[in-house]
Amino acid sequence: MTMAKSARPVVRAPQRPRAGRDLTWLLRRREVLVAAAIVVVIGLSTAVHPYFWSSDNISFIFADSMVIAFLALGESFVMLGRGIDLSVGAIMGMSAIIVGFRIQNHGMTLLPAIGLGAVIGLVLGLGNAALVGTFSVYSGLEFVVTNGNQVDTIPNSMTNLGSNTVLPGVPIILLATLPFVIAAALVLRYTVFGRSVYAVGNDAEAAYRAGIPVQRVLLLTYLIAGLFAGLAGVVFLIRTSGASSTTGATDNLSAIAAALIGGTALTGGRGGAFGALVGSIFLSATLTAMSYAHVSDVWQPAGVGVLVLLAVISDSSGGTLTLARRLRSRRWRR
Numbered sequence: 001m002t003m004a005k006s007a008r009p010v011v012r013a014p015q016r017p018r019a020g021r022d023l024t025w026l027l028r029r030r031e032v033l034v035a036a037a038i039v040v041v042i043g044l045s046t047a048v049h050p051y052f053w054s055s056d057n058i059s060f061i062f063a064d065s066m067v068i069a070f071l072a073l074g075e076s077f078v079m080l081g082r083g084i085d086l087s088v089g090a091i092m093g094m095s096a097i098i099v100g101f102r103i104q105n106h107g108m109t110l111l112p113a114i115g116l117g118a119v120i121g122l123v124l125g126l127g128n129a130a131l132v133g134t135f136s137v138y139s140g141l142e143f144v145v146t147n148g149n150q151v152d153t154i155p156n157s158m159t160n161l162g163s164n165t166v167l168p169g170v171p172i173i174l175l176a177t178l179p180f181v182i183a184a185a186l187v188l189r190y191t192v193f194g195r196s197v198y199a200v201g202n203d204a205e206a207a208y209r210a211g212i213p214v215q216r217v218l219l220l221t222y223l224i225a226g227l228f229a230g231l232a233g234v235v236f237l238i239r240t241s242g243a244s245s246t247t248g249a250t251d252n253l254s255a256i257a258a259a260l261i262g263g264t265a266l267t268g269g270r271g272g273a274f275g276a277l278v279g280s281i282f283l284s285a286t287l288t289a290m291s292y293a294h295v296s297d298v299w300q301p302a303g304v305g306v307l308v309l310l311a312v313i314s315d316s317s318g319g320t321l322t323l324a325r326r327l328r329s330r331r332w333r334r
Contacts, residue, residue, distance in 0.1 A: 030263030034278045038285050045289040052292055055168035063162060063171040065284035067092070067236050070177070071255035072262070072276035073184050074228030077221040079259055080188070082201045082268030085222060086252050088229040090138035091124045093248030095233025097142060100151030100243045103158070110158055117234040118227055125226015129219045135252075143245045150244040154237055162238040173238065177277075180231070184273035197221060201268025250301065257304050258283050260311040283307070 046053040071088045078085045095117045102108040102116065128134045165171050188194035196217045199207040208214045237243060260266070261282055262275025283304065290300055 031272075031275050031278050034261060034263075034275070034282050038278070038282050041282070041285045041289050045292055049292045052289070055165075057288070058169035059165050059171045061284045061288050062169070062174045062281065063239065064288070065280040066173050066177050067232050067239060068251065068254045068258050068283060069277050069280035070180070070228045070232035070235055071251060072258035072280050073181065073273055074225035074232075075255045076259045076262075076264045076271055076273065076276045077184075077188075077197060077224045079256075079264045079266065080197045080201045080268055080271055081218050081221045082204065083218065083221065084256065084266075085128065085225045087124070087128045087135045087138055088225055088232075088255050089248035089251035090135055090142065091121055091128070091226055091229035091248070092232040092236060092251060093142050093243070093246075094124060094138055094145070095120045095230040096236045096243035096247050097145050097151060097233075097245070099234055100154065100237050101145075103155070103237070104151050104153045110161075113158075113237075114231065114234050117230040119230070120233070121226040121228065121230015122223055123226075125223045125229070126219075128226060129222035139249065142247070146245040150242060151237070152242045154241040158238050159241045162235075162240075173235065177235075180228075181273050181277050184276075188272060193217065193220065198269050201265075201270070203269075253301070253308070254283060254304060257308045257311070260308055266312065 042052065042058075051057060071092060075085055075088055098120055099108070099113050099117050103113055108116070124134070124138060127137075131137075161172050161176070163171070166175060188197065196207065196212045199210070199212055200214050200217050204214050207217075233243075233248075236247065258279035259271065259276050260279070262271065262277070262279030264271025264275060286303065286307065287300055290303055295303070
């Protein structure tokens, strides 16, 4: 008579409560960590300079970051597809100059100005996707278009949008930027195109074998980067009430830095729109804190570079080696 062996009891690993899992997931989000870093920067700066916490200064930090936020939004699409666009600053400059002259010399109003900025961005973004060397071309065109002149007369009805607030510390321009951030986030998360961008960034060859039109997806990312850069030009006019042949010349690094700090990986396939926004605000808060600490303007770009290196080093995907490869790669749009 054979005795049946009793089944060994299955021991299940204890599961953490759902609230604990949600909290752990939340704390691992780069956007949350950067938001916490913003609070730390503001807290430390306020401890030394109490005026740093004033509603005027907080409003300035938010408003000052919106130009880079638009650039970083577009840059994030390109970086998610494992590319980097070095022409967004020049496209922003071209948009600001052309739209600015239309406003200054022909009385163009806000909505047509936004439309013209978007069209300029799309056209230059298309050229950027098709050609190499557009950074130098667009930067040179800024000098040609300005012909030694500059934009310096933007009506108060526009510039007030860049400085006025709806609540203490909450500028109008921040609320105007949020719909664009939300739209970009929805596109990336819920559309076929958005999922394709992540797939191409993770593994372009596997995405191609899966039937994803890789080249078309990459083309669209550069178009979107151009679109947001064109809109950034209009925001720049609203914020500064002027533009010149050097507008946007130094903003490429800031846009890349904001995207990286917000969690967009150099290796592609990871990141998002909200990260670009909080990364831009963090940059603005840090540079403002440096000004309060009497750090020379000459050294502030070096501070941005240090933040880029820290963001790359903190990237768990081997970002340092990737950055070195990108510096030598043809995929940089020079």
